[in-house]
Amino acid sequence: xxxxxxxxxxxxxxxxxxxxxxxxxxxxxxxxxxxxxxxxxxxxxxxxxxxxxxxxxxxxxxxxxxxxxxxxxxxxxxxxxxxxxxxxxxxxxxxxxxxxxxxxxxxxxxxxxxxxxxxxxxxxxxxxxxxxxxxxxxxxxxxxxxxxxxxxxxxxxxxxxxxxxxxxxxxxxxxxxxxxxxxxxxxxxxxxxxxxxxxxxxxxxxxxxxxxxxxxxxxxxxxxxxxxxxxxxxxxxxxxxxxxxxxxxxxxxxxxxxxxxxxxxxxxxxxxxxxxxxxxxxxxxxxxxxxxxxxxxxxxxxxxxxxxxxxxxxxxxxxxxxxxxxxxxxxxxxxxxxxxxxxxxxxxxxxxxxxxxxxxxxxxxxxxxxxxxxxxxxxxxxxxxxxxxxxxxxxxxxxxxxxxxxxxxxxxxxxxxxxxxxxxxxxxxxxxxxxxxxxxxxxxxxxxxxxxxxxxxxxxxxxxxxxxxxxxxxxxxxxxxxxxxxxxxxxxxxxxxxxxxxxxxxxxxxxxxxxxxxxxxxxxxxxxxxxxxxxxxxxxxxxxxxxxxxxxxxxxxxxxxxxxxxxxxxxxxxxxxxxxxxxxxxxxxxxxxxxxxxxxxxxxxxxxxxxxxxxxxxxxxxxxxxxxxxxxxxxxxxxxxxxxxxxxxxxxxxxxxxxxxxxxxxxxxxxxxxxxxxxxxxxxxxxxxxxxxxxxxxxxxxxxxxxxxxxxxxxxxxxxxxxxxxxxxxxxxxxxxxxxxxxxxxxxxxxxxxxxxxxxxxxxxxxxxxxxxxxxxxxxxxxxxxxxxxxxxxxxxxxxxxxxxxxxxxxxxxxxxxxxxxxxxxxx
DNA sequence: ACCCCTAACTCCTCA
DNA sequence: AGTTAGGGGT
Numbered sequence: 127x128x129x130x131x132x133x134x135x136x137x138x139x140x141x142x143x144x145x146x147x148x149x150x151x152x153x154x155x156x157x158x159x160x161x162x163x164x165x166x167x168x169x170x171x172x173x174x175x176x177x178x179x180x181x182x183x184x185x186x187x188x189x190x191x192x193x194x195x196x197x198x199x200x201x202x203x204x205x206x207x208x209x210x211x212x213x214x215x216x217x218x219x220x221x222x223x224x225x226x227x228x229x230x231x232x233x234x235x236x237x238x239x240x241x242x243x244x245x246x247x248x249x250x251x252x253x254x255x256x257x258x259x260x261x262x263x264x265x266x267x268x269x270x271x272x273x274x275x276x277x278x279x280x281x282x283x284x285x286x287x288x289x290x291x292x293x294x295x296x297x298x299x300x301x302x303x304x305x306x307x308x309x310x311x312x313x314x315x316x317x318x319x320x321x322x323x324x325x326x327x328x329x330x331x332x333x334x335x336x337x338x339x340x341x342x343x344x345x346x347x348x349x350x351x352x353x354x355x356x357x358x359x360x361x362x363x364x365x366x367x368x369x370x371x372x373x374x375x376x377x378x379x380x381x382x383x384x385x386x387x388x389x390x391x392x393x394x395x396x397x398x399x400x401x402x403x404x405x406x407x408x409x410x411x412x413x414x415x416x417x418x419x420x421x422x423x424x425x426x427x428x429x430x431x432x433x434x435x436x437x438x439x440x441x442x443x444x445x446x447x448x449x450x451x452x453x454x455x456x457x458x459x460x461x462x463x464x465x466x467x468x469x470x471x472x473x474x475x476x477x478x479x480x481x482x483x484x485x486x487x488x489x490x491x492x493x494x495x496x497x498x499x500x501x502x503x504x505x506x507x508x509x510x511x512x513x514x515x516x517x518x519x520x521x522x523x524x525x526x527x528x529x530x531x532x533x534x535x536x537x538x539x540x541x542x543x544x545x546x547x548x549x550x551x552x553x554x555x556x557x558x559x560x561x562x563x564x565x566x567x568x569x570x571x572x573x574x575x576x577x578x579x580x581x582x583x584x585x586x587x588x589x590x591x592x593x594x595x596x597x598x599x600x601x602x603x604x605x606x607x608x609x610x611x612x613x614x615x616x617x618x619x620x621x622x623x624x625x626x627x628x629x630x631x632x633x634x635x636x637x638x639x640x641x642x643x644x645x646x647x648x649x650x651x652x653x654x655x656x657x658x659x660x661x662x663x664x665x666x667x668x669x670x671x672x673x674x675x676x677x678x679x680x681x682x683x684x685x686x687x688x689x690x691x692x693x694x695x696x697x698x699x700x701x702x703x704x705x706x707x708x709x710x711x712x713x714x715x716x717x718x719x720x721x722x723x724x725x726x727x728x729x730x731x732x733x734x735x736x737x738x739x740x741x742x743x744x745x746x747x748x749x750x751x752x753x754x755x756x757x758x759x760x761x762x763x764x765x766x767x768x769x770x771x772x773x774x775x776x777x778x779x780x781x782x783x784x785x786x787x788x789x790x791x792x793x794x795x796x797x798x799x800x801x802x803x804x805x806x807x808x809x810x811x812x813x814x815x816x817x818x819x820x821x822x823x824x825x826x827x828x829x830x831x832x833x834x835x836x837x838x839x840x841x842x843x844x845x846x847x848x849x850x851x852x853x854x855x856x857x858x859x860x861x862x863x864x865x866x867x868x869x870x871x872x873x874x875x876x877x878x879x880x881x882x883x884x885x886x887x888x889x890x891x892x893x894x895x896x897x898x899x900x901x902x903x904x905x906x907x908x909x910x911x912x913x914x915x916x917x918x919x920x921x922x923x924x925x926x927x928x929x930x931x932x933x934x935x936x937x938x939x940x941x942x943x944x945x946x947x948x949x950x951x952x953x954x
Numbered sequence: 955a956c957c958c959c960t961a962a963c964t965c966c967t968c969a
Numbered sequence: 970a971g972t973t974a975g976g977g978g979t
Binding site: 334335336359360361362383384448451452503504506507603604605606607660663665667668669699782783806807808809827830831832833845867868 | 955956963964965966967968969
Binding site: 606609866867868869870 | 970971
């Protein structure tokens, strides 16, 4: 780890960059030509001629594709260390030969999909051949996580403190107030261990995220008899109850995720009620419906009608959505009043909503709940930390244990975080956290020019940190912020792990295959059938589909029945296609029956499924990113390997519930040391890292724009609190003065929250104040709204001496190597 | 029916 | 800026 922030900020010169910058200037005139018209796929002399002609004499030929920005081309060349992806010959450091090939079907220029070729190779290869090269050279980017396992092992050796011991040993009901880093999860696992030691076997541990559940299982794995303990999210447990005793739905019902829920809402709005989706925005309406259902309320007027239609449609389709899981699970429990577990433990209790709380009350008289009102960050999902008070009221004899010994962060980090949260003035369990590790440097607030500078700052520091000792995380409010970091880390050659949730299970190929699997087990899941009706293509086009849906609606029957008894008017080819599909489904079911007696492994059945449906053929024939898709299917098969063939439903449930890539990490094909973790603050909850960068500490981002509109910033403040308390040794808060959102550069102001942290608790480093002439000139043209002086004034009113000192500090750093800190190499 | 390109929409967080 | 749905061409 670095000795001080100053040394970390002294970024050594990278000569390569200087050369690049020069080439930008030299070639600016040429770029106007390419940008005018030339298809960058065909960047030959002829193409340039055509472009010139088009630009000067008016376009006669057909319009060509917009050229790929030079900075991207150079970036890709850099990533390949300037070697041609095909022949390996060194690419001259001149953009004219940086031919870059895209891979995505939709023409996306996403960086990971691009490859650079030398001019020779580019001339000789056809488009298909170039894609072939891409196919063979692309490497998976996801990395493995080692640091967490190490952390878990280290912690086991330490003994419990007095408060922790109380929390472990006292009989329930208990409420534990556990500040960040006070060993909350550890207390939970120790208590389970203790219960097991006493011979208790009926134990349920509830978490809010799959990540937390997985971690708990991981920790319990080494404990004796722990296989009798149930661990899962509220949703998972409810779903199990429903699967066990389906009353509201027919057996084999499917689960809808967020996307499906919104799609269904749209269907209700447009098709069933004939309303305008522009006026009744499906995602908005869905959120309202969800909110109402979680509060067990009804909606009025049109919204009420949509809600009714939505619920009816769920029932008709024999599916449940996320809210149903809780609602129906609770209903079932209320009816049976059967308690399946003697001991129920809840993690992150402050994040439970009212349904979950009712659920907990039904489950146990002596619950054990751990929570911290300061870390309540799921209010938007209906979580209500008032449940803490309800708990105290409903269980008057409950014991209260407060954990305030922090084993994670240095006192400097805790102090800054405490100042932030104390300024909230909200009702809370007041705890003063005590650090148990040696003191460290004061957290640093770094002010940067834009999101690229922000990302470059992180990448620069990360690339010089010792990878054996330091785990590093960048946390941010919105997923969209990850892109800049990906780009820069890639460029600096820093391995990273992106925890972009749902990415995997929302891939088309994954959903398609899961749809087939769903069809195998549940007869009439029409949404799955609809999905694969013409995938792979079997001549059942839009016309035929409409005809089928119409017929299905008329008979009030299912689509599944309709394809077996197709209506008249279909093309012969479509009819044949339907026959094929029916044959495939029947074949799949036969194969399943046969497989159940021979192999036990679900992944082998999945392989058969891919054969029978010809889906792997279909995927591999895809020109653009067939390899990626194929790899994803392999990944899915890896996941399936943990299940038996008889557990298809469980597998599908888990896929529906796991929107988290953590489950994937362990099966990742290539494992390299991850250096930097990129994740949202929500996803970072419960985790810890040596070095944490909190990106985008700006008004509009943290607090988020929507929260500013609503006027309630308390949850946003807690978010920052959670983010800061993830850090063990070193904490950086980053804020940019401008940020690119929706293709527009906006001026940003530092987060109002920063003003609540006294300056003695937060070092300021300004990497914007001293800029190159070029940049400052441009900024004047752009018309800034927030000058640096107003920033400091807002941060620390009336303390000018300190301000000056800080600014000089920044200036010193600047003088050491101004160009590296402020100049954007790829600035257009 | 399938392919390609353009236009319109989107980006808050999770089960 | 990135993604995707739908229009137009074949």
